[in-house]
Amino acid sequence: MTEASRGKSWFPGSLLARLLLGLSLAVVLPLGAFAYFGEQGLRRGMKESIVSHLLDRVASQTADRIRAWQEQARGLAEMVCAIPRVMDLFYEDPEALEDFTEWYYRASPALSPLGDLMLVSSDERILFRSKRNQADPGSIRRPVPQELHGVIRKVLDSGHALSFFPPAPNPFSDSVSGSRDPSSYAVPLVIPIRSGTQEELGACICLLPFAAVQTAIQETAVFLDREMDIPSREVFLVSGSNFLLHTDRERIGQRVAWQPGFVEEPGGWDRDIVPVPTHASLDWGVGVRARSSELFRSVDQARKSLWWMILLVLASTLGMAALLSIASTRSLRDLEAVTEILGSGTLSARARVGGPREVRTLASALNDMAAQLEADREKAKAVERDRAWTAMARRVAHEIKNPLQPVLLHAQLIQRMLADAELGEKSARIDNSAGVILRQVEALQRIVADFSSLAQASMPLADAETFAPRRVLEELEQLYGVDPDGVTIRFGGVGGECRLRASPLRVQQVLLNLIKNAVEASREVGATEVEVCDWLEDGRWIVEVRDRGPGLPAEVRGRIFKPYYSTKQAGTGLGLTICRRHVETMGGRLELVPREGGGACARVELPVEGSG
Numbered sequence: 001m002t003e004a005s006r007g008k009s010w011f012p013g014s015l016l017a018r019l020l021l022g023l024s025l026a027v028v029l030p031l032g033a034f035a036y037f038g039e040q041g042l043r044r045g046m047k048e049s050i051v052s053h054l055l056d057r058v059a060s061q062t063a064d065r066i067r068a069w070q071e072q073a074r075g076l077a078e079m080v081c082a083i084p085r086v087m088d089l090f091y092e093d094p095e096a097l098e099d100f101t102e103w104y105y106r107a108s109p110a111l112s113p114l115g116d117l118m119l120v121s122s123d124e125r126i127l128f129r130s131k132r133n134q135a136d137p138g139s140i141r142r143p144v145p146q147e148l149h150g151v152i153r154k155v156l157d158s159g160h161a162l163s164f165f166p167p168a169p170n171p172f173s174d175s176v177s178g179s180r181d182p183s184s185y186a187v188p189l190v191i192p193i194r195s196g197t198q199e200e201l202g203a204c205i206c207l208l209p210f211a212a213v214q215t216a217i218q219e220t221a222v223f224l225d226r227e228m229d230i231p232s233r234e235v236f237l238v239s240g241s242n243f244l245l246h247t248d249r250e251r252i253g254q255r256v257a258w259q260p261g262f263v264e265e266p267g268g269w270d271r272d273i274v275p276v277p278t279h280a281s282l283d284w285g286v287g288v289r290a291r292s293s294e295l296f297r298s299v300d301q302a303r304k305s306l307w308w309m310i311l312l313v314l315a316s317t318l319g320m321a322a323l324l325s326i327a328s329t330r331s332l333r334d335l336e337a338v339t340e341i342l343g344s345g346t347l348s349a350r351a352r353v354g355g356p357r358e359v360r361t362l363a364s365a366l367n368d369m370a371a372q373l374e375a376d377r378e379k380a381k382a383v384e385r386d387r388a389w390t391a392m393a394r395r396v397a398h399e400i401k402n403p404l405q406p407v408l409l410h411a412q413l414i415q416r417m418l419a420d421a422e423l424g425e426k427s428a429r430i431d432n433s434a435g436v437i438l439r440q441v442e443a444l445q446r447i448v449a450d451f452s453s454l455a456q457a458s459m460p461l462a463d464a465e466t467f468a469p470r471r472v473l474e475e476l477e478q479l480y481g482v483d484p485d486g487v488t489i490r491f492g493g494v495g496g497e498c499r500l501r502a503s504p505l506r507v508q509q510v511l512l513n514l515i516k517n518a519v520e521a522s523r524e525v526g527a528t529e530v531e532v533c534d535w536l537e538d539g540r541w542i543v544e545v546r547d548r549g550p551g552l553p554a555e556v557r558g559r560i561f562k563p564y565y566s567t568k569q570a571g572t573g574l575g576l577t578i579c580r581r582h583v584e585t586m587g588g589r590l591e592l593v594p595r596e597g598g599g600a601c602a603r604v605e606l607p608v609e610g611s612g
Contacts, residue, residue, distance in 0.1 A: 028314065054228075054295070055288045062220045062235065063276045063286040066213055069113070070164065073208050076114050077191055081204050089119055089127045090193065090201040100128060115186055116170065116207040119193075120144055122200050124152055144205075145171035148188065152203055155190040164189055166239060166283075167210045182245060182252075185210035213237060214245050217286075221247045224290070232291040237276075239283050331359040335366060342366075347374040464586075466609055467504045468497055469541055473534065476511055486528060487519045493534035498541055501609045502586040510579045510590070514545040514602045517575070521549025521600065539611030540588075548599040552592065560592055 080086065083103065088096030104111070108130070111117070119128040124144050144152060151165055170186035186207035193201045217235045224233035237245035241256050276284040334352055341349040347370055351363040473491055480489040500507070511532075518530045527548035534543040552560070561580050576592070583590040588606035595601040 034310070055290070058220060058224065058235075059286045059288045062216055062288075065216045066237075066276050066284070066286065069212055069216070073113050073189055073206060076111055077117075077189055077204060077206050080111070080114075080117065081191055081193060086119065086193070086204075087195070087201075090121060090195075092127075097128065104128075104130065113208070113212070114189075114206040115209045118144065118205045118207075119202065120152060120205055121202040122156065124149065127202070148205065151188050151190060152205065155192055155203060156200060167244065170207050170209075181249075182214035183209070183211045187213075210245075217245050217247060220288070224288070229297075230290045230294045232294050234287075234289040236287045236289075238285050238287055244284065331363070335359070335363060338366065342370055342373075347377060463503045463505065464501055465504065466499050466501050469500050469507065469534065469543070469606075470495060470497060472504055472508050472511065473532070473543070475508065476515065476532070480515065487522050488529050489515060489519070489532060490529060491532045493532075493543070495534035495536055495541055495543070498536055499609045500541060500586075500606055502588075502606060503582075506582045506586060507606070510582050510604060511543070511545070513575050513579050514604075518545050518547035518549065518600075518602070522547045525550055527599070536608065539608050540605045541608055543604050545602040546595055546599065547601075548595075548597075551598055552594050552600050557592075 083100065085096045085100045085103070089100060104117075117128075117130045118126055121127055126144055148171065165188050167185040167187045169184055187210055189206040189208055191204045191206075193203055195201055217237060221233055221235045224230045224235070233247070235247050236243050236251070238256050243251050243254055243256060246252050276286060331352075331354060338349050338351040350367050350370060353360050353363045353367070473493070473495075477489075477491045515530065515532065522528070522530055525548070529548070531546040532543065533546070534541065536542070561576050580590045583604055583606070586606055588604060590602070590604050592600060592602050
């Protein structure tokens with residue numbers, strides 16, 4: 001194997017190719033696995049959902065309708081038994097029979113769910129009987145039909161207040177359609193009637209029409225056929241092992257070939273059976289059955305749609321993956337170009353913040369790093385400038401100071417000699433010239449002092465000590481106790497007895513310079529007051545010198561601390577520069593900002609001892 005072949009890899013080298021390959025595998029493999037393993041799981045899950053929810057819900061709703069029919073019949077029967085004249089019938093009161101018959105005739109439309117109704121004495125003689133929801137006087141005092149003997153005696157012996165029994169042929173039915181006609185069957189509802197002393201008087205018998213249950217079964221079948229599009233539906237009522245009712249009347253009375261419950265039968269049938277909830281002794285269950293092919297028609301359609309969806313998702317995902325990959329790598333290429341520019345030394349270059357979140361984060365971090373590097377470089381330049389200014393100030397002060405002293409001494413000597421000589425007008429002229437020399441020497445001495453102060457301010461803090469800044473403010477207050485040129489200095493604050501680790505002399509020099517500037521600025525516009533306030537904030541001692549002078553124009557703010565910049569006619573322009581270097585050398589900060597309402601505010605911040 002050669003060195004070139006060792007350096008090569010079967011894996012794509014470019015980031016774009018790797019992203020496309022990774023996204024393609026990430027899409028194809030899961031979708032393929034889903035298509036292979038998910039189809040059967042989807043069918044099983046949907047089958048369970050459809051059968052256990054659809055068939056169970058339909059069977060339950062039908063069972064609830066049958067229960068509601070039973071509850072209605074029971075309520076109507078109990079209402080009939082509660083009529084006062086019913087009790088009189090059992091004591092064979094003729095007027096009671098007439099009154100009850102008249103009432104029943106009027107109420108018969110509302111009592112139709114009860115079917116044929118009889119009031120039977122304890123010796124099983126009919127005291128009242130309706131026929132086709134009307135009173136039937138011809139049956140009075142006759143024995144009850146033979147078919148009801150066992151039912152009445154069983155209820156009277158048990159003393160149950162309400163009992164339902166399996167459906168039986170209605171002895172009073174006129175139907176001749178055969179044993180599979182539900183209209184020829186009735187469900188006996190027997191309510192025992194007792195006196196106030198619990199004496200057995202008789203019973204109220206309602207032969208509930210079994211056709212009402214068949215109607216509920218048929219309506220459920222129509223719903224499944226028309227609304228759910230299941231033509232093979234079968235709805236039935238089972239008791240034990242026989243069909244009591246069925247949508248196919250030919251199957252009424254036949255044996256059930258399977259046990260009640262939900263199973264998948266041979267031949268592609270699915271069914272579910274739900275017991276009828278009731279308060280009576282019924283052993284009924286409502287069943288619903290349909291072919292699996294019709295139940296799962298939507299599943300089969302969903303399976304086909306699934307394959308098309310997989311292909312569509314695969315194609316669209318790969319297309320979007322390609323677009324996203326290209327877009328992502330384009331952002332990275334932009335970052336690469338900006339990085340090269342920064343590496344060449346052009347720190348002002350900035351990356352475009354766009355693309356994915358991670359790329360935006362990377363671009364922002366790169367821009368922050370570039371800004372920090374640029375700031376550090378500018379700071380380094382400023383430090384170098386300060387060092388250069390310090391070195392130059394020290395050298396200029398030294399070079400100027402050496403010849404100034406002899407010049408000063410000779411100028412003073414000339415003045416003394418002129419004072420002793422009698423030269424007349426020439427003496428006065430020479431004396432004026434000597435005065436000019438002395439004044440210029442004094443100006444040069446001030447410049448030398450400023451240069452020396454500038455150099456000293458940049459030196460490390462060698463005279464640091466722990467002191468209370470309140471003491472410095474008190475000395476300044478004593479110094480400015482008398483109004484200087486009509487400007488009052490007011491001291492106040494809540495700084496307390498905090499302590500600083502700094503140079504009290506430098507702090508005093510800084511505040512003296514700031515107060516002097518504030519007084520001069522106030523005098524320019526005729527203001528009469530300067531405020532000096534101090535307080536503690538977040539472990540720092542803060543003092544402000546506030547005036548109502550001309551303020552700080554926008555063009556001045558950015559240059560106010562630069563060496564040799566001054567807004568005054570006289571002065572070297574080093575005062576604020578020296579103050580700022582003193583404060584920064586002590587670990588603090590000095591800033592000059594406009595004051596609200598007019599004027600300026602010089603703010604000094606120094607760290608309190610033990611705060612950092």
